Amino acid sequence: MTSEIRVRFAPSPTGYLHIGGARTALFNWLFARHHGGKFVLRIEDTDIKRNTEEAMAAIYEGLHWLGLNWDEGPHVGGEFEPYLQSERTEIYERYLKKLQDAGHIFEDEGAMRFRSPREHVIVDDIVCGKIDFDLSNPATHPDMTIRRPDGSWIFHFVNVTDDLEMKISHVIRGEDHLSNTPKHIEIFRALGATPPRYAHIPLILNRDGSKMSKRDEGARVDYYIRRGYLPAAVRNYLCLLGWSPKDNREKMDIDEIVRIFDLKNIGRSSATFDPDKLHWLNGDYARELSDSEFYDLAVARLKSNGVKLDKFPEKYVRAALQTCKGKINTFDELPAYCGFYVRDALGASEKFDATEIEAILKSTAKELGVKVGAIVHPTRLAVTGSNVGPSLYHLLEVLGKEKVLARIDRALATF
């Protein structure tokens, strides 16, 4: 008998990876990594209507982006192949037969139903504690269908069958499944098997307390990919939703989280997703990027936005982007932030450097008896057309003497 830790993430291919699902996957992954166990990916595509290749690709992409690699599942294979429920029909038939032979199944207008033992079922949940469910009343807990007349399978049955067949030791899933758990335990027992341990994690809600749904753009992982978030930051933020290191730490290295992750430290109440906090945390990660990492990400971002960086000398681009490093929280803010750099170009002249510019502006301000800001602001506006932006001195240096003077002249002529 092995006591190997085996957990799974079993999403239905809906066309995108839900942020809540991503966190469920993350917690399973953390648990597996912490214990040196296995993280299995299983696609629950019993509902053929929405089972498409693209829908599954969205799940793979999201998990990859977050760095949640699976040890068994699609693409990587494993001892319990296949990992798509649509390809496991024979296994389900076998298990159905088993239940039938043991007298747990009856037919109802062509559908197969599981006859409940009609007892109390105690769910001993790692997060929620012991909960007593009374399933004795058929009126309130009808016998569940496990197979439709057309032969397709119902979630409860195939989910349990696969968990059993794949030797899943711990089921870590959303709390929306808590009420389903006693039914699942009934099937395990009818199959003569010991149910896995359960850990139901709190749900992630919207600002208004509603469940995050596909309608909310922030509910999809691909939204964060598109908006230029850093996967490590999103992952870190997700860890903080429902789980806590208990010592006030927030920004944490994933290796450290793996080291201390414990289901015992998962909370009981649902959490509201806070875009502001994620934005802040992402900024923290962005500021920590090395110059080259920042440069690579920035260039990729600008190019995907249609900016033709090839028209500019790399030296100029590097200098320009360098002044933006540490200023932005997400990369989708970059085009608007530094766009003026590339509207038209001019190489920086040698003597026209930041130190010199700063000295000139400061001495001029002193002569005029005004604060430096009184000069800096108009200059910035004249040169950049905006009252916000990177450090003026560096900005001017990078822009170059000729262009700067030309713009100032033009601005002055306008008034």
Place this chain on the structure above:
RNA sequence: GGCGCGUUCGUCUAGUGGUUAGGACACAGCCCUCUCAAGGCUGGUGCACGGGUUCGACUCCCGUACGCGCUGCCA
């Protein structure tokens, strides 16, 4: 409706009988400063409500309210 779960600043959370109820995001002010950020400092806002138990409850028990989930031949 029935069953289940939950309820600490606006949000994420720490806290398991005695704390000035702590941290973070957001917000406001100040400092720094060429702007914006970043950083530093300061500030306000919180234990859903009502009963118990107790010398003493945010912490334990009961109830109420509110929220969420399940109650499918969805997953």
